[in-house]
Amino acid sequence: MNVRILSVQVGRPASVQIGGRAVTSGIDKRPVPGRVPVGSLGLGGDHVLNTRHHGGPDQAVYLYTAPDYDRWAEVLGERPAPGTFGENVLLSGLESAEVRIGTQLDCGDARLEVTAARIPCATLAARMGDPTFVKRFAAVRRPGLYARVLRPGTLGADDAVTVHSAAEGAPTVGEIFDLWFARQRDPDRLRALLAYPLASRLRDDVEGWLAGK
DSSP states (O other): OOOEEEEEEEEEEEEEEETTTTEEEOEEEEEEEEEEETTTTTTTTTTOOOOOTTSSSOOEEEEHHHHHHHHHHHHHHSOTTTTTOOOOOOOOOOOOGGSHHHHHHHETTTEEEEEOOOOOHHHHHHHHHHTTTHHHHHHOOOOOOEEEEEEEEEEEEOOOEEEOOOOOOOOOOOHHHHHHOOOOOOOHHHHTTTTTTHHHHHHHHHHHHHHHO
């Protein structure tokens, strides 16, 4: 599989309007040149303001893919610019919903591990200027990939990416995304998910669903 990094983006604090109030967010990611360091909390120069729902060691890097953007070009009538969805890294050759939790990606000399799907929020809707965008994002089912950093390093545009398969039976990112919006969830499947390297927030969600919360 020929996968490469197409661009690398970092975000600076900027104001977005959510429900009539101004909120400072780092969702406005812009491409940066050269080599970018990546450590346990993400990319050098990137800013994560809402640390309750974003960032942290298990969701340190957010990746999106060119095939995902191809689908959005069909939906929106034009191709979004890199960083539109707040991703740090744009990859070729993968569809995010098909990638499995625990898949490892060697990007430059850094190694990442896929941990969760991105769940749309009001900040993304504000970024897109569309109050219905959370529902649209869910319907298109192109969530992108959250990842933890297993090996710090540097990465940059045009780096080759080596994909290491996840453990057998690991859920796809699409399955995790669908579970978030499901009205009913199979308890046996939820218990099975806990065997895989989920992000800590996702693990808390699964345990909450099992407890009926």
